[in-house]
Amino acid sequence: MQSLSLLTWGTSGWLDELTFAAGLTFLIALAGFALGALFGALAATAKLSRSRFARGAADVYTTVLRGIPDLLVIYLFYFGGSAALSSIAGLFGYTGFVGMPAFVTAALAIGIVNGAYQAEVLRGAYLAIPKGELEAAKACGMSDWIRLRRIIVPQVLRFALPGLGNVWQLVLKESALVAVIGLTVHLPAIDVFQLFTLPEVRFNDLLRQAHVAAGSTRLPFIFYLTAGAFYLLLTTLSYAFFQRAEKRALVGLRRA
Amino acid sequence: MRFVKLALAAATAVGLALTASAAMAQQRKVKIATEGAYAPWNFVNSAGKLEGFEIDLAADLCKRANLDCEIVAQDWDGIIPSLTAKKYDAIMAGMNITDKRLEVISFTQAYASGPHGMMAAKGAKFASAMPTGRFNLTTGKAEADKAIEQIKAAVKGKIVGVQVSTTNANFVNEYLKGSVAEVREYKTTEQHDLDLAAGRVDFVFAAHSAFAATIASPIGKDMEIVGPALNGGILGRGVAVGLRKDDNDLREAFDKAIAAAKADGTIKALTQKWFKIDMTPLS
Amino acid sequence: MDVAFLRETFLRLLPGVPLTLQLAFLSVSIGLFFALLLGFAMRARFAPLAWLAHGYVFVFRGTPLLVQVFLIYYGLGQFRPFLQELDLWWFFRSPWYCVLLALAMNTAAYGAEIVRGGLQSVPAPQVEAARAFGMSGFTLYRRIIGPLALRQALPAYGNELILMVKATALASTVTLMEITGIAHKLISETFRAVEIFLVAGSIYLFLNFLLTRLIAWGERKIAPDLALDKPELKTALVH
Numbered sequence: 001m002q003s004l005s006l007l008t009w010g011t012s013g014w015l016d017e018l019t020f021a022a023g024l025t026f027l028i029a030l031a032g033f034a035l036g037a038l039f040g041a042l043a044a045t046a047k048l049s050r051s052r053f054a055r056g057a058a059d060v061y062t063t064v065l066r067g068i069p070d071l072l073v074i075y076l077f078y079f080g081g082s083a084a085l086s087s088i089a090g091l092f093g094y095t096g097f098v099g100m101p102a103f104v105t106a107a108l109a110i111g112i113v114n115g116a117y118q119a120e121v122l123r124g125a126y127l128a129i130p131k132g133e134l135e136a137a138k139a140c141g142m143s144d145w146i147r148l149r150r151i152i153v154p155q156v157l158r159f160a161l162p163g164l165g166n167v168w169q170l171v172l173k174e175s176a177l178v179a180v181i182g183l184t185v186h187l188p189a190i191d192v193f194q195l196f197t198l199p200e201v202r203f204n205d206l207l208r209q210a211h212v213a214a215g216s217t218r219l220p221f222i223f224y225l226t227a228g229a230f231y232l233l234l235t236t237l238s239y240a241f242f243q244r245a246e247k248r249a250l251v252g253l254r255r256a
Numbered sequence: 257m258r259f260v261k262l263a264l265a266a267a268t269a270v271g272l273a274l275t276a277s278a279a280m281a282q283q284r285k286v287k288i289a290t291e292g293a294y295a296p297w298n299f300v301n302s303a304g305k306l307e308g309f310e311i312d313l314a315a316d317l318c319k320r321a322n323l324d325c326e327i328v329a330q331d332w333d334g335i336i337p338s339l340t341a342k343k344y345d346a347i348m349a350g351m352n353i354t355d356k357r358l359e360v361i362s363f364t365q366a367y368a369s370g371p372h373g374m375m376a377a378k379g380a381k382f383a384s385a386m387p388t389g390r391f392n393l394t395t396g397k398a399e400a401d402k403a404i405e406q407i408k409a410a411v412k413g414k415i416v417g418v419q420v421s422t423t424n425a426n427f428v429n430e431y432l433k434g435s436v437a438e439v440r441e442y443k444t445t446e447q448h449d450l451d452l453a454a455g456r457v458d459f460v461f462a463a464h465s466a467f468a469a470t471i472a473s474p475i476g477k478d479m480e481i482v483g484p485a486l487n488g489g490i491l492g493r494g495v496a497v498g499l500r501k502d503d504n505d506l507r508e509a510f511d512k513a514i515a516a517a518k519a520d521g522t523i524k525a526l527t528q529k530w531f532k533i534d535m536t537p538l539s
Numbered sequence: 540m541d542v543a544f545l546r547e548t549f550l551r552l553l554p555g556v557p558l559t560l561q562l563a564f565l566s567v568s569i570g571l572f573f574a575l576l577l578g579f580a581m582r583a584r585f586a587p588l589a590w591l592a593h594g595y596v597f598v599f600r601g602t603p604l605l606v607q608v609f610l611i612y613y614g615l616g617q618f619r620p621f622l623q624e625l626d627l628w629w630f631f632r633s634p635w636y637c638v639l640l641a642l643a644m645n646t647a648a649y650g651a652e653i654v655r656g657g658l659q660s661v662p663a664p665q666v667e668a669a670r671a672f673g674m675s676g677f678t679l680y681r682r683i684i685g686p687l688a689l690r691q692a693l694p695a696y697g698n699e700l701i702l703m704v705k706a707t708a709l710a711s712t713v714t715l716m717e718i719t720g721i722a723h724k725l726i727s728e729t730f731r732a733v734e735i736f737l738v739a740g741s742i743y744l745f746l747n748f749l750l751t752r753l754i755a756w757g758e759r760k761i762a763p764d765l766a767l768d769k770p771e772l773k774t775a776l777v778h
Contacts, residue, residue, distance in 0.1 A: 017304055067701070067747040068740040069708030071719050079337055080732035169600075176603035180443075180712060181331060207606060212300055214613065215293060215446030218453070218475035221614035228602045228610060235601040333723075337730045360730070417714075421727045440634075440714040441724070447613070454616030456632050 006217060007226060014213045014223065021209035022230040028103065028205060029175040029234075032110030033168055039115025044122035058119065065116035070109075070177055077109040078181040106178045106205075114171045121163030125156045158249045165242035169235055176231070179207035206230055283324040286506065287344035288314050292329035293444045295469040296530040297350035297495075300329065309530035310348040313367060316522055317497075320513035332419070333443070336360055339500060346499055346506065350463070352423045352492025362501045364510045366494025366537040367517070368465075368527060371485030372424060374407075375452065375467045376459035383459075383482035385410040393489025403484050408435040410483075415440060417448035417457035423492045424461050430490055432461075449475060465531045494537045541734065548725060548738045555718040556742065562707040562717065566639055567700060570646035577647060578654025592651065599648030605709055607645060612637040612713045638710040646703050653699065657692030658684065690762040697754035701747050718742055 007015045039061075046058035065073070129152065137151045204212060210227035214220035290298040290310055298308040306327055318325035328344055339347055339361060353363045371390060376383050386407055391400035412435050418425045420441040428439055440457055442448040448460045453475045464485060470476040497510045517523050518536055527535040580592035599607070615622065615631050622628045630636045661684050669683045711720030722739040726732050 064740065064744060067705075068743040069705040069719055071708045071711070072722065072736060072739055072743070075719075075723055075726060076732050076736040078334055078732075079726050079730065080736070084733070173603040176605045179605070181334070207603070207609070210606075210609075212293070214450070215444065216295075216299065216301070218450065218473055219617060220450060221610070221617045224606060224610040224614045228606045231603055231606060232598065232601045333727050420724060441716075442714060443712075450613055450616060454619050454632075455628075456616065456634070 017209050018226055021204050021206040024203040025175050025206040028106050028178060029172045031107035032114055033171045035107055035111025036114030036118045040118025040122055043119035047123050062116040062119050065113050070113050070174055073113055074109045074177055074181055077105050081105050110171060110174055117167045121160050121167060125160035128159045129155045161246050161249050168238055172234055176207045178205050283322060286323045286325045288325055288327050288346045288348050289330040289335060289344045290327055291332050291349040293446055294350050309526055312526050314348050316517055317513040320516055321509040346497050348497055350495055351498050353494060353496050354423055354492045361498050363496040363498055364507055365514055366496045367514045368535045369494035369537040370463055370465045370535040371487050372463050372491050373481060373485050374459045374461050374483045375479055376482045378478050378480050382410050386483035388484055390485045392487055404431050407483060411436050413437045414458035417442055417451055417460040419445050426490050428461050468531055544734055545738055548735050552718055552721050552739055555716060555721045558717040559707045562710055563704045566642035566646055567703050569643040570650055573647035574650025574654050577651035581655045582658060596648045596651050599645055604645050604706055608641040608709050611641050634713045634715050638715060642706060649699050653692050653695045657688035660691040661687045693758050701750055704747055
C-alpha cells in the first residue's frame with residue numbers, strides 16, 4: 001500500500017507530474033497529427049496528380065516512412081535535426097545557431113511518419129467520391145476552387161473520418177516513443193502585466209515522466225502501469241469522440 | 257600639471273567604472289546542460305526540480321565567474337551534439353575528459369575525480385576472487401594490468417551491465433568483453449541498477465559515486481561495491497565542464513572559478529555533502 | 540557522401556538483422572495462434588469469455604507497445620522473489636523473452652480484431668446454405684468459413700506483419716542490439732545521424748519489400764480475383 005501513496009497529488013507524490021505529462025503527450029500527438037494532416041494532404045494530392053514526378057515522389061515518401069521503424073525517424077530528427085537546420089540557415093547566410101526546440105523535433109518526427117498514413121487514408125477517401133458527382137459539378141460550371149470547397153473536401157472528410165480516427169489512435173500511441181529522446185518542455189517564469197508571476201514549469205512527456213519516477217523510487221511497476229492507464233484513457237476518450245463525429249458526418253447520408 | 261594628473265586619474269576612474277558597470281550589466285548568459293538522471297551528480301526530484309552535486313557546483317562557479325546561468329536537462333545520448341549545435345553552452349553532467357570527446361569538444365580542468373568500479377548483489381561469490389584497493393591505469397599501469405587480469409578471471413561467464421557510450425562502457429568493451437558472457441548496454445545507470453536488483457545482470461560497472469546513491473536508496477539495500485577502485489587511462493582524466501572548442505572565454509572563466517573552488521575547499525565540501533567522500537581532483 | 544563510412548555502417552548493422560528477423564518471425568507465429576483463439580473467443584456465445592477477449596484486445600490496442608515492453612521488462616523485474624517462487628524467473632530474467640512476450644501479446648490483440656473482422660465478413664446465406672447441405676463443425680470451417688474469412692483478412696494481416704517488423708525496433712530499449720539498437724549506438728558514437736539512418740532505413744525497407752512480395756504472392760494464391768489491384772482497400776486498414 002506504500003506504493004499507492006506515490007500516486008498522490010503534491011510534492012511527495014507523482015500524480016500531478018504524471019497528469020501534466022499526459023497533457024504534454026496529448027499536445028505532442030495533436031501537433032504531430034496536425035503536421036501529419038498537412039504532409040498527408042500534400043502527398044495525397046501529389047499521388048492523385050497527373051505529374052509522374054509528383055506521383056513518384058509521394059510514393060517514395062509513403063513507402064519509406066511506412067516501411068521503417070518510427071524510432072529510427074525519431075533518432076534522425078533528434079540527432080540530426082538542429083545540425084541540419086543550422087546548415088540550411090547557413091546556406092541563406094545566417095551564421096548563428098538555429099535551435100530546434102524539443103517539442104518541435106518530436107512533433108515533426110511524428111508528423112512526418114503520420115503524414116504517410118494520412119496520405120493513404122485521404123487518397124482512398126477521394127477515390128470513394130462517386131465520379132458522377134465531380135462530373136455533375138463540372139457540368140454545372142463550378143470552378144476548380146468551388147468544386148474543391150463544396151464537393152471534394154466535405155466528402156473526403158466524411159469518407160476519411162474512420163481512417164483518420166485510426167491514424168489518430170496511431171499517433172497517440174506513437175507519442176510514447178518520444179520518451180526515448182526525453183522530451184522536456186521548459187517554460188521560464190512569466191510576468192503577466194506585472195500583476196502576478198506564473199512560476200517556471202518543466203514538463204516531461206508521459207512515459208518519460210514514468211521513467212523518471214521509476215528511477216527515482218525504484219518502483220517501476222506502479223509507474224508504468226499508471227502511464228498505461230493514462231494512455232488507455234486518452235485512446236478511449238478519442239475513440240468515443242470519433243464515434244460521435246462519424247455519426248454526425250453520416251447524418252443525411254442514405255445507407256445502402 | 258597637477259590638473260592634468262587629476263584629470264587623467266578621474267578619466268581612468270570613470271573608464272574603469274564604466275567597464276565594470278558594463279560588465280555587470282552585460283553578465284554573459286550561459287546555458288548549462290546536465291543529464292538529470294545520474295544521482296547524486298544530477299537528478300530530478302519529485303517536485304520536478306534538478307538537484308545534485310553539479311547543480312550546487314554550477315551555482316557556485318557561475319557566481320565566481322559572474323555568469324548568468326541557466327541549467328537545462330538533456331538526455332545523455334544527445335548531450336555532445338547538442339552542445340556543438342549551440343543548444344546550450346556548457347555541459348556539467350558527470351562527463352569525464354577522454355581523448356575521443358576531445359576530438360569534438362574541449363574541457364576545463366577537472367572539477368571532480370572519483371574512482372570507477374563494480375557493484376553486485378551482497379555476498380556474490382565471484383566477487384571474493386577479485387583484488388581490492390586502488391589502481392591507476394595511467395600512473396600505475398603495471399599493477400593495474402595485473403588487477404585487471406584477476407578481474408577478468410573472476411567475472412568469467414557473468415553478465416555485466418553498463419551505460420551506453422560512457423568511459424565505463426569503453427572500459428568494459430576494452431578489457432572485459434572477452435571474459436564475461438554478455439555485455440548489456442543501458443541508456444541510464446538507473447536502468448542497469450533496476451536490472452541488477454532484479455538479478456538480470458550479475459554486476460554493473462560505473463563510477464563509485466553513482467553506486468553510493470543506489471546503495472542509499474531502497475533498491476540498494478542488498479547491493480555492495482565489489483573489487484578494486486579504478487581510474488585513469490581509458491576511464492578518463494576526471495570530470496570537467498565540457499565546452500565548444502572555440503569558446504575560449506568561457507573556458508578561461510570556468511577554469512579560474514574551478515581553481516578557486518578547489519583552493520578554498522568548496523569542492524571538497526560539496527563532494528562530501530553529495531558523495532560522502534572527498535573527490536577533489538589532485539592536480 | 541562518404542561511401543566508405545556507409546559501407547562500414549552497413550557491415551556493423553548487419554549482425555543485427557538476424558535478431559530483428561527472429562523476433563519478428565517468432566512473435567508473429569505465437570501471436571497468430573493467440574489471435575485465432577481470441578478472435579473466436581470474441582464471437583463466443585458464452586458472454587464472459589467474449590467480454591474477456593474484448594477486454595484483452597481493448598487494453599492491448601489502447602496502450603503503446605513501448606509501455607507494454609517497459610511494464611513487462613522493468614515492471615515485472617520488481618517482483619523477482621515472487622516470480623522465482625513460481626519458477627518463472629528464467630523467463631522474465633531474459634530481455635529476449637520479455638520482448639518476445641510483449642510483441643506476441645500485442646500482435647495477438649491486433650490479429651484478433653482482423654480474425655474477428657474476417658469471420659464477420661462471411662455472408663450468413665453462405666453458412667446457411669452449407670448447413671442445409673449438412674455441413675457442420677470442422678468441415679464448415681474448413682470448406683466455407685475459413686477460406687472466405689482468410690480472403691478478407693489477408694490484406695489487413697499483411698499490414699500487421701510489416702508493422703511487426705517495425706515494432707521489433709523497440710527491443711533496443713531493453714538492451715537487445717537489433718538493427719535500430721546498433722544504429723543508435725553508432726549514432727551516439729559518431730554523431731553521423733543522417734548516414735546511419737540511410738543505411739539502417741534501407742535495410743528495413745529491403746526486408747519489408749521482400750515481405751510485401753511474399754504477401755502479394757499469398758493473396759494471389761488464395762484470392763486471385765480479389766488481389767488484382769486494390770491498394771486503397773489494403774491501406775485503409777491501418778491500426
